[in-house]
Amino acid sequence: MERNYDEEISALKKEMEDLKNTLMPQLEEMRDMVLALMPRKPSVKKLKRVEVMQGMHLDSRLSELMEELCYRTEERGGSGLVTYLGIYNSGGRQSNWIKYQITAEDLLSLIENGMAGKVLACIGNQQRLEILLQILRGPRTVAELVEKCGFGSAGQVYHHIKPLLAADIIVEDTKQRGVYVVQPHKVQGIIMLLAGISDMVDETYTKGTWEESV
Secondary structure, X not given: OOXXXXXXXXXXXXXXXXXXXXXXXXXXXXXXXXXHHOOOOOEEEEOOOOEEEEOOOOOHHHHHHHHHXXXXXXHHOOOOEEEEEEEXXXXXXXXXXXXXXXXXXXXXXXXXXXXXXXXXXXXXXXXXXXXXXXXXXXXEEHHHHHHHHOOOOHHHHHHHHHHHHHOOOEEEOOOOOOEEEEOHHHHHHHHHHHHHHHHHHOOOOOOOOOOOOO
């Protein structure tokens, strides 16, 4: 008797589907049990002044780095330390950066000396931000910026480009006249500024206490 392979394959597929439907609820239940056993918040070790957040991130390297920042903050007596790193690659250009244990006092001083206000005023305009976005993605001519940003004329683009040029955020490419690029040493600042904005709307990895000290 000749075997009907199509029927056998169909029957096998049905068995596999039935097995999947049977096992999936059990696998999901097991996953939920494992997640329930995982710590949902970091353990805390209290120093004299600073609370050390332990196990704050799923990546142990990042958790250890956070603990180090807590201990260093206690030792130095300041209000905090910031460490960050990143990479940005687009339009054939790349920027890498690492900043290690920048004091919170140095960052807050940017408000006191007026620098933060000047920088935010320079780029704190939706049209300028759109221009900056396009140039971050790759070198752009004014004509390209008119098209991609929806401006009505080249004059409007030049109006918004001037403050960005004055602040040394963008520059005309020395190899291509009329083409604008972001200054390499300003890329990290733009990306980290956006990272800070992201943190304002998503506090996923923010832990700590904010009660008034007794």
